[in-house]
Amino acid sequence: MLDPKQLDEMARKLAQNLPSGLRDFQQEVEKNMRSALQNMLSRMDLVTREEFDAQAKVLARTRAQLETLEARVAALEGTTSKESAEKPAE
CATH class of the missing domain: 1.20.5 (Single alpha-helices involved in coiled-coils or other helix-helix interfaces)
Structure with a gap:
């Protein structure tokens, strides 16, 4: 599984690429993306x-x-x- 720092970095990069109207919600979006990424990656059974x-x-x-x-x-x-x-x- 990815370490939390890598997961946070991926979520942050994804949130930065959002349209400017959604950037106001950047912290919430980062949190949701981090959670979604974590769920997706855990289902993939990565090592x-x-x-x-x-x-x-x-x-x-x-x-x-x-x-x-x-x-x-x-x-x-x-x-x-x-x-x-x-x-x-x-």
């Missing part, structure tokens, strides 16, 4: 850059662990296949 970067790091670590485990499983399967091939049939 911050920090949250995104943290999840990207977790994903990279998990992917590396998966590759390591896949290599170990492949090595173990190769060992098991060789052992069963070397055993004489009874």
